[in-house]
Amino acid sequence: MAEPQSGTRFRPEVQGLRAVALLIVVLYHVWFGRVSGGVDVFLLVSAFLLTLSFAERVRSGEPFRLRRYWARIFSRLLPPAAIVLLATVAAGAAFFPQVRWAELIEHAWASLFYVQNWAMAFGAVDYQAAQAATASPFQHFWSMSIQGQVFILWPLLLLGVHAAARRTGLSFRALAAVLFGVIFALSLAFSIHQTATNQSFAYFDTRTRLWEFALGSLLALVLPYLRPGKPARIVLGWAGLAAILFCGAVIQVDNQFPGWAALIPTLGAAMVITAGNTGHRFGADRLLTAAPVRKLGGISYALYLWHWSVLITYLVLTQEAGVTAAAGAFIIGASGILAWLTTRLVERPLRSWGWMHRRKRRSAALTIALAIGVAIPLGAWETRIGLTERQLRVQAEQLNLNPGAAVLEPGHTGQDLPDAPLIPAETALDDEWGNAGPSCTPGYAPGHPALESCQQIEPDTEATKTVVVIGDSHAQQLMPALVPTAQEHNWRMISLLKNACRYGAQSPERDTECNERNDAARDYVLDLAPDAVITHGTLSYEDEPREGLVPAYEQGIRPFLDAGIEVAAVRDNPRFPFHMFACVGLHGQDSHQCNPARDEVLLEVNPLEELATREPLLHSVDLTNSICTDTTCPAVMGNVYVYRDHDHLNKTYVETMTPAVKRTLLAATGWGG
Template identity: 45%
Template sequence: MTVDAESRRAHRAAAARSSAVPPSSPGYRRDIDGLRAVAILLVVVYHVWIGRVSGGVDVFLMISAFFLTRSFARRLDAGRPLAVGTFLLSRFRRLMPAAAVVLAAALGACWLLLPESAWPQLWKEGWASLGYVQNWVLGFDGVDYYAHDSGLASPLQHFWSLSVQGQVFVLWPVLFLLGALLVRWTRKSAASVMAVLFGLVFAGSLAFSVWETAEQQTFAYFDTRARLWEFAAGSLLALALPYVRVPRVLRAVLGWLGLVGLVVCGMVIDVRGGFPGYLALWPIVSAALVIVAGTRPADEHPELGDLGPGRFLATRPVLALGRDAYALYLVHWPILILWLTVRERPHASFLDGLAIIGLSLILARLVTVLVERPLRLPGGERGRPWRNVGVIALCVALVAAVLAPWQVATTVNAEIQKAAFAAQYTGAAGGDTAGDGKDVPLIPVPGAGDRERWSRLDEPCTGRFASDIADVQESCSQTKNAATAKQLVVVIGDSHANQFSGALRPVADERGWGVVMLMRPWCSLETHEEGTDLSNYCDDWQRDATDLVVSMHPDALFTIVTAASPDSPDERLIDGVNETVDRFLSEGIRVVGVRDNPRSAVDNRYECAIEGHPCNFPVEQALAAENPAAPLADRIGLVDFTPWICPNGLCLTEMGHVAVYLDTNHLSFPFVKTLAPALDQQLGDFLKP
């Protein structure tokens, strides 16, 4: 290459870089720090007193991407290395100390204050919060974020947003690395390349968010994919802001409009039912308007003053709150939930709220002064990697020092006791043991794995039992002898059909039957009203699973045929059961119809048993006086476990040192196994050749 060619190439590169430099260099924005303060205050007030979601967290997510993008964009503009590894270490060094201290303290308080039945979920969420995957745990567990009474909400639940943020802090540098490659390849400015990338993320994620929110809103709330557009919005704003020119008066109008919109967001729109779909545009746009309003063009005279909310947001009291915003978000939720738990209240009163907020402000200040500030790197510096790694390792060690001994000691001790008292676990055959032999630990023990809590078959369906339809195949399992047994029974339905298969399996083993199970949560064989959530979720699966059962030609079908109403005698025959029975009988498949068990909408009956305060209840409060499936008795084999679940008309939470329930409505596997003799008795000669 000649000297002239090299000179021309250098000149073009310099010109490309200069074209990417914004008209005015962005400086420190006190009003944005104030905006963060307003957002966290809204989060706290809405959580404590209003019981709704404010949209403040969405603003937090957007602002974090705004600052992150400005930092990386300046490096791209200057042609400096992005140093992604160093950035990630410095960023997590910045985030983890305060989070780790609060997480460890919250876990310690939960250990002391919450019942043993809550511990396994706390262990899982503690590790997930430490690893920045709490949002996925909550999403897959089907946690309802909005039911924030102390009986349902986790003191660690708010770590979901930190997890999403941590995942984006890993993803965004990857996008900038891609952007850097495209800048070199296309010779376009960094701002234009990154605007295209973030625009694609914004459009794709928002479309996905709207779809998933409509289909499965509870999961969408925690889904990182449905949140990426909020971060992309902050990034696009950071790239566009240096080029924005808005008249002074219009800026003021937009700013106040945005601030008021942010404050009233949670009261005006259905955040509970619509986030994070298109409704989340409300807080994002509101925050963007406030940020735009605080952008003063370089040629505007400072003496003109600020008519917008920027002056208010930059006042000392607001900035003082913003200084502790991160710590305040961390501490307020566990304080709220533990306070409500100790005082046994579903919601905070006005005075309770004042105390909770006051204590949260004090602890947030202490966390900021004693933990966050001493470990914070000076602005713009990323620190030495080995020091950053050391700080991160100490944070992990702190949380693990609480979680690991708690979890291991509890689990090992429970297993030792369970083995020692194995002969005393008689379940339905042992009668009511409440108040008798309380030195015998109940099973399943807190923290027991799924195989100790739920009935499971041996292996996934194969051969003629397998399905090409993914949803059906995922729900299908079988015993090892299913293909070779002389007689085959298929269990089909929801989790209640699954639970009662725990009684069927010992009978099947004794009689030499093979068993196949097709189970999907919430999907019994009931007919659903078209267009409802259950119809959308279950109908296709029901049709395809039923077709698969018919193709198997089993000797019998085992399913639930009634639906109990929580805390009510309004038990009913499930809709469409007659048509379902007719279809299987017409195919020569005999049907075993099982009556549902009593349910509750309020009492977690496992917690009642574990805490030694059985919430036993009369059967007439939970089931109909007569079995609604009785008219089917001349056509199907009818099974009713009620006399064993509710002996002498009283439904028990503990029998034979076994917890009858797992939660409000599911029976525990150790108990259901002890119902096998009752099932064998009721089946009698059923299925005999």
């Protein structure tokens, strides 16, 4: 191999490449709500520049000085990030519904310490957390978190390669190329597999993104040896730029990142960098090195930080699902002004302070001071809502202040309802899920892998009845009322619950995993031969027709009925196209928006009634009168929030429903005799 040329000179086409990547990220986020591949270009470029820098240190014999490098890099990254974090925290406290404060605080901490990608990953696969459904204004920090993690890991790997090269006498570049080649192959294979099986987690997983950094590092290592002719470089530049621009526009890749589809923008970026600065009037670099493009590249970091927070805050304030062309232009313009001010007044002055960068202690001190500057108001906000939550819990002990569903009981007028704070607290919603009891004992635990979740309520004396509950999160939410009912009547109650999987026979409207689980649940019940099964028989919808029988429901319960097993089919609660808990914070509990008409969210006749008249062993259990009044289905009842999100009941409210649930269930089935 020829002696590599020095690669640390300023590369204006790379600055322009960052500008293009940033531009498509912003445009796609604001107007299209789709994956663009621009972030993947950023990841590759960051690893390319990092590896290029350390390779030049090895070539020139300069020591690595990792502590100085880390102090310098994070003292440059953190100040703009700290400003955006503080501004977003202030916007969250001022404008966002209180129901979202706990999530915002969690994401702010995660962003500050560069672990936001993991917070998003685990939140994306947590069905209960996902019910918040509204995007976090800190969500875009996931990519900065991965970069921060790599900025720590990559220099350590390069230092290890350098040490190995000195001991063995082998080429540093060759050893580094082998290492990053292995990382590239393993991470890409893992990324493709995880994207196909668990894309929501894979999207934020550091491990599925390492190959993008490895590709950038490989490019930095081999680029000095690549000397294609000018015509080839012109073709490479335009082909690479086209791949970046059209990824996501022509090729639909929304659910395919970061697997094989991410090769399109990253290889495109590699082609643009390989093409370099041709100096030819027909070269892509002529566009990339134009003054406006380079200026945009200069504020790309700050613009990336600002645009998402501004966008989400705008959507919260306007309560719109998207933005118009004019609104999008305003958001981009406002973000651009904020980015320019941040770059001009913060980022550039800090870069020019040579006294700071020559002293790693001063850089580290600045980084720590900025982190503390964000942590103090964030901690104060967290303490404030924690105190509010504890106060509400103490007040909730006086049940007469928060009767909840009791105001719908016969004889209760609701006219003497005291003016009391609403419960549960906005920050306590993570605890508002029903508990179906301890895990099943060995004698009742299913052996099928599709039935991972099995809970069992076992009476102290001999069971008078064995009841199996099969359902999803809507069955789980009723557990605070079903469990005490089972305990009072000495029932053995076994619960087979799986989020987002309503019980029924095989149906194309359910995914393969859910169909397999339902088949396994059916076989389990038939083998156990319990006295009864409780399921949800209807499924509610956000829009017309509002509700209907669960897909393939009758076929699903037919084996139970034929075996003489009774079935209690519960009518689903309403489902809304908006967040009911947040509605109260935005509009007030008495507003029309938070009290939709009953006949607008539910059918006049329970869809289960006709089926129940044909099947003597099927009992229709309708709890609607414990959730809705005769005319409305409100967000608040008896000073208790009914819903925690769009369609799930709060545990606190269901607890107040216990007498009504017990009465309705026993009256419909006759099990109380």
